[in-house]
Amino acid sequence: MTSELKNKTALVTGASSGIGRAVAVELAARGANVFLVARRQEPLRQAAEEIARSGGLALPIVADISRTAEIDRCLAICREKTGRLDIAIVNAGRGLAGGLLTSDESKWDELYELNVLGAARLMRRCAQWMVEQKGGDIVVLGSVSGHNISPFSGFYGSTKWALASIAEALRRELAPKRIRVSTVKPGVVESEFQAVAGYDRENFYDTISKYGSLLQPQDVADAIAYIVTRPPHILVNELVIRPAGQDYP
Numbered sequence: 001m002t003s004e005l006k007n008k009t010a011l012v013t014g015a016s017s018g019i020g021r022a023v024a025v026e027l028a029a030r031g032a033n034v035f036l037v038a039r040r041q042e043p044l045r046q047a048a049e050e051i052a053r054s055g056g057l058a059l060p061i062v063a064d065i066s067r068t069a070e071i072d073r074c075l076a077i078c079r080e081k082t083g084r085l086d087i088a089i090v091n092a093g094r095g096l097a098g099g100l101l102t103s104d105e106s107k108w109d110e111l112y113e114l115n116v117l118g119a120a121r122l123m124r125r126c127a128q129w130m131v132e133q134k135g136g137d138i139v140v141l142g143s144v145s146g147h148n149i150s151p152f153s154g155f156y157g158s159t160k161w162a163l164a165s166i167a168e169a170l171r172r173e174l175a176p177k178r179i180r181v182s183t184v185k186p187g188v189v190e191s192e193f194q195a196v197a198g199y200d201r202e203n204f205y206d207t208i209s210k211y212g213s214l215l216q217p218q219d220v221a222d223a224i225a226y227i228v229t230r231p232p233h234i235l236v237n238e239l240v241i242r243p244a245g246q247d248y249p
Contacts, residue, residue: 001055004229006031009082011074013065013122014092018191019141022217023089026225028056033082036060037074038092051241058063066114071122075129084133088126090119090167091141098249099154108155115159120166123181130179137228138174138186140167140172142185145241150249157249160185164238171237180235181225187242187249190214194233 010027014020016038028034028051036051036058038044044060051058061077063070078085093115096103123138130136145153146160164183171181188211220241225237 001028002030004030005087008032008086009035009078009084010087010089010228011037011078011085011126012089012091013037014141015047015060016040017187019186019214019217020089020091020218021047022221023091023102023123023224025051025054025056025087026218026221027087028043029054029059030229031056032087035057035074035078037063037065039064063166065122066110066118068121071125073119074169075125076139081127085126085129087121087137087139089139089141089224090122090126090128093119093141093159095153095169096156097153099151103155111156111159115156116162116166119163123166123170125173127179127181131174131177134177135232138167138170138179138181139224139227140164140181140183142183142215143169144185144240144242144246146248147185152199153218168238171235175235178232182236183238184220184224185238185240186215186220187216187240187246188214191217210245211243211247213239213244222248 010032012020012024015024015036024034025034036044036047041062048058048060062075063074065071085247096107096111126138142164143160146164149157167181167183174181223239223241
């Protein structure tokens with residue numbers, strides 16, 4: 001463990017697996033007290049125990065960030081336990097295979113509720129708190145699918161396009177107050193995300209086989225740790241990180 005983030009409090013959503021879990025473990029390893037938020041209780045508990053075994057401090061909170069009341073409950077717990085919020089990692093989200101013609105229309109509302117509206121409400125509340133305390137970092141997980149729309153994940157990409165726009169608008173609101181807002185846009189990361197989103201060999205894996213080695217969640221966690229440990233006068237506004245062999249999107 002290091003002490004770069006000692007006495008800092010971080011909130012990480014989508015922390016039960018993949019990028020979220022890796023980020024939570026990495027921030028804790030750098031000294032932060034971490035609140036881990038996700039919908040699945042058992043994986044969340046396991047992540048918190050992993051952090052504790054390494055000497056870190058972590059509190060799991062089971063919550064659905066697509067619901068406003070759940071966001072408010074999470075932040076109320078943070079206030080009660082620590083009284084401040086230094087780092088917010090807005091990561092909770094899900095994918096959906098296909099574009100406008102081929103994606104499952106019955107899942108569109110759910111996708112926007114979580115990926116866009118839930119994320120935006122969380123960003124708003126975290127920002128309001130950080131304005132009160134006069135400082136903080138908000139890191140928003142976008143996607144290269146929102147940076148460069150692709151046909152095999154076009155509708156999902158539209159949510160990440162919207163989220164990146166909201167994050168940039170928030171950055172401009174908060175810049176005069178010296179509160180940092182960063183957007184990280186990963187390429188293909190090897191995790192359970194693809195299976196949950198409905199990607200299969202035909203609509204995804206055959207296309208990406210030429211990329212070679214994919215990103216691992218820890219690769220993204222390292223990038224986020226870099227962002228939040230910059231000196232206060234430096235903002236990493238936007239970071240796109242891809243597997244070296246990923247030419248598109």
